[in-house]
Amino acid sequence: MHRVLLLAVMVLLPGGCGVPAEPGAAAPAPESRTLAPVAAVDDARIRATDAEPQNWMSHGRSYDEQRFSPLDAINRGNVAGLGLDWHFDFPTDRGMEATPLVVEGRMYVTGAWSHVYAFDAKTGALLWHHDPKVPPEWAVHLCCDVVNRGVALWQGRVYAGTLDGRLIALDAATGALVWSQQTTPTDKPYSITGAPRIVKGLVIIGNGGSEMGVRGYVSAYDAATGGMKWRFFTVPGDPAQPAESPALETAKATWSGGEWWKTGGGGTVWDSMAYDPALDLLYVGVGNGSPWNQQIRSPGGGDNLYLSSILALRPETGEYVWHYQTTPGDAWDYTATQHMILADLVIGGQTRKVIMQAPKNGFFYVLDRATGEFISGEAYAQQTWTTGIDKATGKAQVVETARYHDKEALVLPSPYGAHNWQPMSFSPRTGLVYIPVQEIPFVFKHDPAYRHHQGLWNVGVQIEAAGLPEDPAVAAQVLKMVQGRLVAWDPVAQKEVWRVELHAPFNGGTLSTAGDLVFAGSARGEFAAYDAANGTALWSAPVQTGVIAPPISYAVDGKQYVAVVAGWGGALPLAGGEVARLAGSVNRSRLLVYSLGGKDTLPAAVQTTRQPEPPALQADAATVAAGKTLYAQYCMACHGDGAVGGGVVPDLRYMSAQTHTEFEAIVLGGLRHERGMVGFASVMGQTVLDAEGARKIHAYVIQRAEAEKTRLASAAQAAAAGSAEGPR
Numbered sequence: 001m002h003r004v005l006l007l008a009v010m011v012l013l014p015g016g017c018g019v020p021a022e023p024g025a026a027a028p029a030p031e032s033r034t035l036a037p038v039a040a041v042d043d044a045r046i047r048a049t050d051a052e053p054q055n056w057m058s059h060g061r062s063y064d065e066q067r068f069s070p071l072d073a074i075n076r077g078n079v080a081g082l083g084l085d086w087h088f089d090f091p092t093d094r095g096m097e098a099t100p101l102v103v104e105g106r107m108y109v110t111g112a113w114s115h116v117y118a119f120d121a122k123t124g125a126l127l128w129h130h131d132p133k134v135p136p137e138w139a140v141h142l143c144c145d146v147v148n149r150g151v152a153l154w155q156g157r158v159y160a161g162t163l164d165g166r167l168i169a170l171d172a173a174t175g176a177l178v179w180s181q182q183t184t185p186t187d188k189p190y191s192i193t194g195a196p197r198i199v200k201g202l203v204i205i206g207n208g209g210s211e212m213g214v215r216g217y218v219s220a221y222d223a224a225t226g227g228m229k230w231r232f233f234t235v236p237g238d239p240a241q242p243a244e245s246p247a248l249e250t251a252k253a254t255w256s257g258g259e260w261w262k263t264g265g266g267g268t269v270w271d272s273m274a275y276d277p278a279l280d281l282l283y284v285g286v287g288n289g290s291p292w293n294q295q296i297r298s299p300g301g302g303d304n305l306y307l308s309s310i311l312a313l314r315p316e317t318g319e320y321v322w323h324y325q326t327t328p329g330d331a332w333d334y335t336a337t338q339h340m341i342l343a344d345l346v347i348g349g350q351t352r353k354v355i356m357q358a359p360k361n362g363f364f365y366v367l368d369r370a371t372g373e374f375i376s377g378e379a380y381a382q383q384t385w386t387t388g389i390d391k392a393t394g395k396a397q398v399v400e401t402a403r404y405h406d407k408e409a410l411v412l413p414s415p416y417g418a419h420n421w422q423p424m425s426f427s428p429r430t431g432l433v434y435i436p437v438q439e440i441p442f443v444f445k446h447d448p449a450y451r452h453h454q455g456l457w458n459v460g461v462q463i464e465a466a467g468l469p470e471d472p473a474v475a476a477q478v479l480k481m482v483q484g485r486l487v488a489w490d491p492v493a494q495k496e497v498w499r500v501e502l503h504a505p506f507n508g509g510t511l512s513t514a515g516d517l518v519f520a521g522s523a524r525g526e527f528a529a530y531d532a533a534n535g536t537a538l539w540s541a542p543v544q545t546g547v548i549a550p551p552i553s554y555a556v557d558g559k560q561y562v563a564v565v566a567g568w569g570g571a572l573p574l575a576g577g578e579v580a581r582l583a584g585s586v587n588r589s590r591l592l593v594y595s596l597g598g599k600d601t602l603p604a605a606v607q608t609t610r611q612p613e614p615p616a617l618q619a620d621a622a623t624v625a626a627g628k629t630l631y632a633q634y635c636m637a638c639h640g641d642g643a644v645g646g647g648v649v650p651d652l653r654y655m656s657a658q659t660h661t662e663f664e665a666i667v668l669g670g671l672r673h674e675r676g677m678v679g680f681a682s683v684m685g686q687t688v689l690d691a692e693g694a695r696k697i698h699a700y701v702i703q704r705a706e707a708e709k710t711r712l713a714s715a716a717q718a719a720a721a722g723s724a725e726g727p728r
């Protein structure tokens, strides 16, 4: 039986709550021990989180989301002796983005498809597993993989969002469902991938879906009962109707023309939040415009508040306090949903209470978190859309041609961001922020034939134009521009202090510790520790898959551990193409826990050796070209630019001969819908593809498979002739 399936069956069997017995799944065998009773995490404990450094009780460890562990038993002097202590292989094979939470020796972590797991944090024994049974078809409404970024803990319960928009409360001791609340309308392509935060007994949760077409909001639910307390919409609805809040009345004037409200307008709150108990302000990061293309969304221009903004709200009421917009009139998917960190910094001789963010648009921002006042903002990566920030107004100056009105525009950063959701961390000891940075060029081109497709991608640009050029020489040039690196940033001086090149984009989030270490995983499948002061690589371990999630540190019985979930996936790996192949990773979803002297080992990586098996191409060039356009519109987001798989879902060039015969049954009929591959004959009640369309796409895929076969053959020939280049 397939290994992942085997694990799935074992975990799902009644009574099969133990660690799967397969050798290597979690070695050494867990000792049985009595766990401390489940403890009640609450406001007071999270506020005083430094009093219990052994625990990691909320998403960013503390309400200020610094992701700094005060533990220092593992430090610069001894980190070279770090070894795998235990690991767990998850029964899923999609992207892993979660931050594990640990309290009183129990670890809670989410995986693909919104599954929730609890472990004995010392032994790795699986305590329980909750599968919220997300309908697999919902995957088509997700821009960026069937991921989840973690849970929240409160009063003996575990809270998580599900891909289909539910907020669930589980009993922390047993995993039993306590309550479930649908937080989104089920006839709209909303999704939840972000971790809830809990403030004053209210579970704060947003959602995603701006690529598909939704209206963003954030809501608060009573942690005890699941009853909704408030909801704050981030963008105006129908201007003919009264606005839901005074803040939205103001926002209305910054939108002009178009009918954005009919399809949503975007501005989803899909990830970042922070809380300052002293100021009693809840900060939420707001996403991009929907569609991306402002000419379609708001053709008269305008700033389009509160897209791409940081919002400060009152946690008990959702009342607006201030906002800062990072990208005026967003046209590039420049979300401001990236991780936000609160810290007190000495700037110009004064201690300032700041909020920091490095959103997709490439600026590192330092704002006064009491008032939203702009303090400083400088580029942490290459930008072509702006000439910089006007220091008097704090407003980014936009290069008009980057808006691709008449002509396509090559823009940096790309919609993947110069930094995406992968959390950064702050060390109060070095004063530095550690950021996974990337540079990826992207071509934006207006789509004059745009029409809305219910529940599918609706970004208003010709995605095909963003594909890697077919000319191999030009493609090689573009790929050379793609970069990924770990950067240490001085937020006071607003400048880079050190960097480590990682040679591929979409690397893992970071953890900093009182041991003066920075931990981070990479797209290329290494988990590593660096000297926080200068970036010297002090330790690393291969993990056999790309790491995008952020590590944490905790202690049980006085022993310090570092944990990270590994598993290639998420936006860029799913979107595939040669850019994602720079990492060379494939998904293996696992949890890895390290300690000094840890002796666990990973099972040998299973190598798959498939060959393209395309039937003879019978279509003409025009059919292939038409297939390419349809492919870009409907398939590329998951199967990759150029049909080059990114290592997450199947690479269509490598389909078996059998799968080729089932192509239409899969693509139209939904033969594989249980694994997240919907039938495209109709989505949300609207006709999408017919048999002719599917045949055109198939012709394009066959052509790509033939090209790959030829490449493999010549690479094999070259290898036989003694050249260094072999098949990949």
Ligand code: HEC
Binding pocket: 139, 140, 141, 142, 631, 634, 635, 636, 637, 638, 639, 649, 650, 651, 652, 654, 655, 656, 659, 663, 666, 667, 672, 675, 676, 677, 678, 680, 689, 697
């Ligand atoms: C939302 C993501 C998503 C989109 C969009 C998508 N697919 Fe898939 N597709 C998947 C997943 C996941 C699988 C793997 C299913 C499995 O494991 O059996 C898959 C599998 C397939 C397979 C079987 C491949 C094999 O080797 O087993 C074919 C064929 C396929 N998709 C074609 C398409 C085509 C054509 C389109 C565009 C019309 C498309 N897909 C769009 C997610 C997607």
